[in-house]
Amino acid sequence: MKLILGGLQWTAFMIAAAIVVPVAIAQSFHLNHADSAVLIQSTFFVLGVAAVIQCLQGHRLPINESPAGLWWGVYTIYGGLTGTVFATFGETLRALQGALLLSAVFFFLFSLFKVIERLAVLFTPVVTGVYLLLLVMQLSQPIVKGLLGIGYLKNSVDGLVFGLAMVVTAAMFIMSRSNVTFLRQYAILLSLAGGWI
Secondary structure, eight states: OHHHHHHHHHHHHHHHHHHHHHHHHHHHTTOOHHHHHHHHHHHHHHHHHHHHHHHHTSOOSOOOOOOOHHHHHHHHHHHHHTTTSSSSHHHHHHHHHHHHHHHHHHHHHHHHTTOHHHHHTTSOHHHHHHHHHHHHHHHHHHHHHHHHTBTTTBSSOOHHHHHHHHHHHHHHHHHHTOSSHHHHHTHHHHHHHHHHO
């Protein structure tokens, strides 16, 4: 039973971590429901293939595979700049796809010629910290709107949704610090179940 609950919690965590990125990007680029579904399905397919490769030939560790935060931030920032840098969301996405392909070529060349080691010293904890802070500020809007219930049942703050979100969040923190081992180990799984209910 312990193995099943642990596996369910890990699965829920991996799905939650993976689904946020395509949903946020779809929202940033105002994709319709069909295109959003294709993006989510493609993300899950690629992550599934990556997980299988990692399990069979890679690190063989239970590490969560998810879209890179760096590219997630870049896509979100450019989504907000559409109309300024590029005229339409389609043009922005095409330019980002080209940039992603070029970055793969450069990464391969930098790895081949051992340039990455010299570039890595430029990314100090201060640089990384500032980037992560800016990323959180950029991506916090949909999360805060979801917690406040804005756009769920009405376009203003929904007190009931906000209250329930705070109850589930507080319950998760309380359970994660509980003396009861079961509650502490499965706080995330129980909180996700409470959120769905």
